[in-house]
Amino acid sequence: MAAMKTPGVYIVEKNAFPNSVVEVATAVPAFIGHTEKAMNGNKSLINKPWRVTSMAEFRSYFGGEPTPVFEIQEAEGTEPELLLNGKGYKMQQSNTAYTLYYNMLLFYANGGGPCYIVSVGDYTMDFDAEKFTAGVETLIKEQEPTMVLVPEAIYLEKSACVALQQAVLAHCGLKMKNRFALLDIYNGYRSRQDPEGDPVNEFREAIGSNHLAFGATYYPWINTSVVSEKSITYANVDVAKLKELIEAEVAEWKDEKRQAQIAEQLPKLEDAELEQVDKDLLHTVLLQNSLVYRSVLKEIRQKVNLLPPGAAMAGVYTMVDNTRGVWKAPANVSVSNIVAPAVNISHDEQEDLNVPLSGKAVNAIRTFTGEGIKVWGARTLDGNSLDWRYINVRRTMIFLEESVKNAARAYVFEPNEANTWLNIKSMIENFLRGIWKRGGLAGSVPEDAYSVHVGLGDTMTPEDILEGIMRITVLVAITRPAEFIEITFQQQMQKS
Numbered sequence: 001m002a003a004m005k006t007p008g009v010y011i012v013e014k015n016a017f018p019n020s021v022v023e024v025a026t027a028v029p030a031f032i033g034h035t036e037k038a039m040n041g042n043k044s045l046i047n048k049p050w051r052v053t054s055m056a057e058f059r060s061y062f063g064g065e066p067t068p069v070f071e072i073q074e075a076e077g078t079e080p081e082l083l084l085n086g087k088g089y090k091m092q093q094s095n096t097a098y099t100l101y102y103n104m105l106l107f108y109a110n111g112g113g114p115c116y117i118v119s120v121g122d123y124t125m126d127f128d129a130e131k132f133t134a135g136v137e138t139l140i141k142e143q144e145p146t147m148v149l150v151p152e153a154i155y156l157e158k159s160a161c162v163a164l165q166q167a168v169l170a171h172c173g174l175k176m177k178n179r180f181a182l183l184d185i186y187n188g189y190r191s192r193q194d195p196e197g198d199p200v201n202e203f204r205e206a207i208g209s210n211h212l213a214f215g216a217t218y219y220p221w222i223n224t225s226v227v228s229e230k231s232i233t234y235a236n237v238d239v240a241k242l243k244e245l246i247e248a249e250v251a252e253w254k255d256e257k258r259q260a261q262i263a264e265q266l267p268k269l270e271d272a273e274l275e276q277v278d279k280d281l282l283h284t285v286l287l288q289n290s291l292v293y294r295s296v297l298k299e300i301r302q303k304v305n306l307l308p309p310g311a312a313m314a315g316v317y318t319m320v321d322n323t324r325g326v327w328k329a330p331a332n333v334s335v336s337n338i339v340a341p342a343v344n345i346s347h348d349e350q351e352d353l354n355v356p357l358s359g360k361a362v363n364a365i366r367t368f369t370g371e372g373i374k375v376w377g378a379r380t381l382d383g384n385s386l387d388w389r390y391i392n393v394r395r396t397m398i399f400l401e402e403s404v405k406n407a408a409r410a411y412v413f414e415p416n417e418a419n420t421w422l423n424i425k426s427m428i429e430n431f432l433r434g435i436w437k438r439g440g441l442a443g444s445v446p447e448d449a450y451s452v453h454v455g456l457g458d459t460m461t462p463e464d465i466l467e468g469i470m471r472i473t474v475l476v477a478i479t480r481p482a483e484f485i486e487i488t489f490q491q492q493m494q495k496s
Contacts, residue, residue: 018423021407021431026326026399027318029107029147029182030116031311032135033100034127036063038119047135049116049142055108058117065231066098066123070300072241082299084292085248091299094238096155098123102304103151103311105226109337110312111319116145127152129160133167140175146398147317148172149182149310161186162206173211178398180391181215183207183381184308185362189221189342192349200353204360212381213388218309218363219353220343222335222373227304232297233283239269242296249292262289306342309335309365316375317395326399327440329378329392329481331363338373341365350376359384378481393478396440400476404428408472416470421454428452428474442477451475 004010030049038045040061052058070091075081080088107115118135121128132150139145148171153164165183172179187199200219234242243266250262268274268282286293312335320330345353345364353362354377363377382388407427414420432450435441443449452474453459459471 018427018430019407019410021403021427024146024399024402024406025114025144026146026395027314027321028114028116028144029112029149029314029318030118030139030142030145031100031104031107032118032120032132032148032150033103033152034096034098034121034123034125035100035117035119036066036123038062038122045117046119046121047138049118049138049145051114051116051144053114055104058104062117062119065101065227067095068093068097068236068300068304069095069238070236070303071238072245072296082295084245084295085252091296091303093303096123096126097152099152099155099307102224102226102307103149106224106307106337107311107315109226110315110335111322112315113318113322115314116142127156129156129164132156132164136164136168136171139171145179146395147180147182147314149314151184151308151311154184154186154188154308158186158206166208166210169207169211169215173214177214178402179214180395180398182310182313183215183217184221184310185217185219188219188308189306191343200362203362204356204358207360207381212360213385213394215381216313216361216363216379216391217381218313218365218375218377220309220341220345220365221306222309222312222341222365223302223339224305224307224312225337225339226307227301229297229301232301232304233279234269234286234293234297235279236300237296242293243269245292245296246286246290249290258289261285305339312336312338313375325438325440327392327396327435327479329390331375331378331481333375334372335365335375341367341373353377354379355383361389378483390481390483392481396478397476400432400435400474403431404474407431411470416465416468418455421470424470424472425452425454428472432474432476440479442479449477 038061045061050061052061071094072089073092075088075090078090081090118138120131120135132153136148136150139148148168150164150168153161156164168181168183172181185199185203190196190199192198192200203217246262246266250259253259265282265285268278316333316335317330320328320333345366350364353364355361360381361377361379361383363375363379365373366376367373378391380388380391380394388394408424411420411424429452432441433446436443436446436449441449452472454470454472456462456465459473460469464471
């Protein structure tokens with residue numbers, strides 16, 4: 001207040017209420033991967049985190065879907081994936097498996113919202129672990145992302161995939177300490193009894209033991225429906241082998257009219273300059289008449305639709321956060337756009353997934369009769385820790401810490417004395433009371449749910465004040481999920 005020197009009336013206004021805490025976003029994933037393009041007008045978005053809120057916005061900045069191409073190979077010494085003209089064949093993708101676009105479809109199908117995209121290259125570039133790692137590091141300067149995913153990591157060499165996943169965990173738990181990593185299991189489409197090895201145990205042994213509280217993983221991979229029938233045509237197949245197989249099929253037909261119709265269309269398979277109308281007609285004719293053609297396209301669609309579950313879980317996290325709150329465990333909820341898990345898991349088989357000796361819990365995606373496909377696990381990779389065993393506890397604490405941290409910034413350089421302490425204590429208590437009322441903190445009364453301590457002789461010493469340090473201690477009782485429910489039944493004597 002200015003000094004009073006001129007006679008008159010002076011107005012003094014005093015703040016009656018402390019500052020409020022603005023809640024930070026809890027479900028803003030960042031996806032790192034390859035896209036068709038990365039342009040904002042005429043400016044490149046390569047290795048630049050860019051915020052999008054829908055698939056339409058994603059397509060405008062990063063383009064559309066890739067064109068996977070598969071070769072038809074004879075299944076020699078291996079179990080055939082499909083039988084064509086009495087012989088066994090398997091489908092092998094001949095180009096790079098760019099899947100970020102499909103993972104984005106899965107994310108938005110399961111309730112996804114705003115997210116960040118870091119494009120590390122287009123569909124002409126091979127996967128490079130160093131580029132993915134550099135893409136993760138670009139997120140250091142972004143404050144909003146709360147989850148990190150690299151869906152295409154599982155298509156790298158195994159050692160490179162593990163190193164990249166460890167880098168993501170270090171980014172979340174060491175550098176930023178305010179993010180959560182969703183990791184996918186390498187070869188997670190295989191059964192745990194697969195002759196080539198148990199993918200779950202291999203993941204546990206390789207991932208290490210650092211920063212596990214900041215990550216979670218899910219098993220198995222999922223057969224999705226994000227790629228529709230109309231998205232797969234003969235353009236996704238090695239046409240030379242396809243033509244040979246269809247010709248062999250047609251030669252066995254008795255209907256000469258159908259044979260002539262197909263014979264007229266088959267040469268067009270190898271015509272690269274065919275008009276789109278003629279391409280559509282060729283696809284329709286083959287689809288209606290050739291069992292070989294239908295079988296090949298169906299197998300390709302199934303292979304393209306086999307995806308790791310990380311992106312779907314990011315969508316589930318977003319949906320649960322928006323409807324129930326970050327303190328609700330993202331489990332016992334259905335997963336959309338899924339046909340079936342790649343591996344069926346029984347009650348007994350989940351025991352080792354959920355409570356292993358190492359503590360590295362792997363959450364299951366299971367099919368329940370009459371209920372559909374559900375997420376059936378809510379643990380972080382640090383399952384032996386009573387502090388950070390559950391995903392919702394870790395993410396709720398990040399939410400509380402970041403919200404209070406941002407609000408407390410207003411008091412930096414304020415006088416380190418009782419009035420400031422009272423204001424900041426009231427601000428934090430008001431925020432925590434609101435969270436408690438919404439069910440985020442456990443306790444029948446506010447005093448049981450949280451407490452805030454700040455002051456000389458309580459959290460600070462005179463030396464702290466001389467050094468310009470204000471210490472605040474916040475105690476919170478975060479709600480834990482009822483993971484195991486035991487119901488006891490006992491007979492009693494007849495009373496009447």
